[in-house]
Amino acid sequence: MSRSAPALRPFLPADTPLLAAIFAASIMELTGDDYSEAQQEAWAMAAEDEDAFGKKLAGQLTLIASLQNAPVGFASLKGPDHIDMLYVHPSAAGQGVGSALCDALEKIAGARGAKTLTVDASDNALDFFRKRGYVARQRNSVTINDEWLANTTMQKTLDSAPQRGGHA
Known part of the structure; x- marks a missing residue:
């Protein structure tokens, strides 16, 4: 099976139910090594x-x-x-979906003049962001639906090279 790059498009309101399902499935199936079942359920309830x-x-x-x-x-x-949210359905994990989404957000943020990009990474996402050049800045504890969850604020310095053919 050839792996094609994911196609990206903007969010439409009609996408909400499907994205809510991806959000919940991602949390429930991909974070079990790092978070308890009660923590996962509280998080997915968002x-x-x-x-x-x-x-x-x-x-x-x-x-x-x-x-x-x-x-x-x-x-x-x-x-x-x-980066507020980055979720991939478990069936598509490891197929470059998260990387394609992150690449796009990094390019957009840079084009809009951002010098750095931050993310509050869940424990299961730390390696993903670390491999992309994000550096851990601080550990956080957040309360979601009466459950405490830990995450890590990470930061990446964006490439500040001027875009050729564009405005500075």
Whole structure:
């Protein structure tokens, strides 16, 4: 089976239920080594209110990645320089979806003038971001639905080389 690069497109409100399902599946199936079942359930509940979840996605720059025309992951940029969400469906994990989404957000942030990009990485995502040049800055404890979860704020300095043919 040839692995084709994921296709990226902007978020549409109609995508909300599918992205909520990807969010929950990603948490429940990919984070078990790092978080307890109670922590996973509290985290996944963040998408149960689909209206609120959709508004959050619509309020950020959200990209959707598809393989064979089926959405398999999404990522969002909050403000000019913070990756707020990056989730890939377990069936598509390890196929370059997260990397394609991250590449796109890094390019967009850089094009918008951001010098650095930050992310609050879950423990299971630390290696992914570390391999991309993100450096751990601080450990955090966050409360989600009465459960404490740890994450790590990581930062990457973006390439500040001027884009050829573009404006500085």
